Amino acid sequence: MIALADCNNFYVSCERVFRPHLHDRPVIVLSNNDGCAVARSNEAKALGVPMGAPYHQVRYLCERNGVQVFSSNYELYGDMSGRVVSVLRRFASELEVYSIDESFLNFSGLSDPFALAVSMRQTVGQWTGIPISVGLGPTKTLAKLANRLAKKSGSGCMQVEAGEDDILSRVAIEDVWGVGRRLAVRLRRVGALDACGFIHLPPSVVRSIGGVTLERTWRELHGIPCLDMEEIAPARKNTCCSRSFGKPLTGLAELEEAVANYAVRAIRKVRSEGSLACGIQVFVMTNRFREDQPQYSNARALALDEPTDDPIRVIRRAKELLRSIFRPGYSYKKAGVILLDLVSSHSRQGLLFEEFGDDRTRGFVDAVEEVAARYGPIGGFWAAQGIDKSWSMRREMRTPRYTTNWLEIPEIG
């Protein structure tokens, strides 16, 4: 038996923990750059704020109905997520963190998994302030489906077994885990309108529409496990840092500064995981929503001489790539840096004819990075990152980092 614990409206719930007066009130959280609504309280959903709606399109609706709007505060959400997981771990020996707000737990061999799910939900709510829903099923996909029904019904916990056609028929085909918009259209055309219709399709049809991936989903819904628990997240293969700018950029100098910042952030992720990057890609794009403006987007990649975690080298290469794809005369909206083919720093392959960078440089880089990690940009930063950052993203309604920053800890009285 697999359990899926999923935090309800997670980002909104995090904000509410520190602003209890917002319980029962409509709340939304915006994506980076205050762009889209990416989390909505039930009250905001009821008012008709769609998932992913551009904020400028729903702003009037929000203002008229007193919706509380927040910029995203990922430091807070990440920390709260860790707290939820630490409570969940007490309830099962095997746990897979699937996303920032979801974990799978192995509930096999328990006499009363449902009772445990109820108690787990209650404990997480009491200890962290975050409401969760729990779905139970013989496979991950059925646990997901049960979770969706638990949320929809408001009961908080739900268990689904294979072969319960009446329950499966309550889940629309596009709400099945692994079926997105495209596949849903094609499945509807062959008569699979819901999960029940889907499992009664012949496997050959499923295979022809969605390949082996969709057939796995089909088998999982029949109660045949195809997706294992992954307790230890496999090492990442690529990592990306990209942002939309707070204002359009036209000049190379500003773009270089932004790209240098993304390069530094990306390589810090790589360093923190004990990895090295073997390649780097840079991309830029104009605002694709502006049909009245000339459009341009481009990307270029290169292989590094040797796997590296050195921000100086990564910045230099990123700027070279940027200069090779930059074209004057455009209004750039977004840029990004992708570090490719990450390998473990323990298994790096040496160069045939050369030695790795000297120890002095290495010591210097490590020292700067340590200072920056401990004290933030006040402690130190790479000059290429710039000072003004006039291009940085909008985040005008962000709450304090209550749980991770001494200066922003909540005050009482």
Next chain:
DNA sequence: TCTGGGGTCCTAGGACCC
């Protein structure tokens, strides 16, 4: 005027090898 960010896997097709 304003429209997010970060990932994975699978497949088809092309380049290349003997």
Next chain:
DNA sequence: TCTGGGGTCCTAGGACCC
């Protein structure tokens, strides 16, 4: 005019997830 068979590797694009 006729023009093999069997592989691997890489990449781009499409699908999905949160």
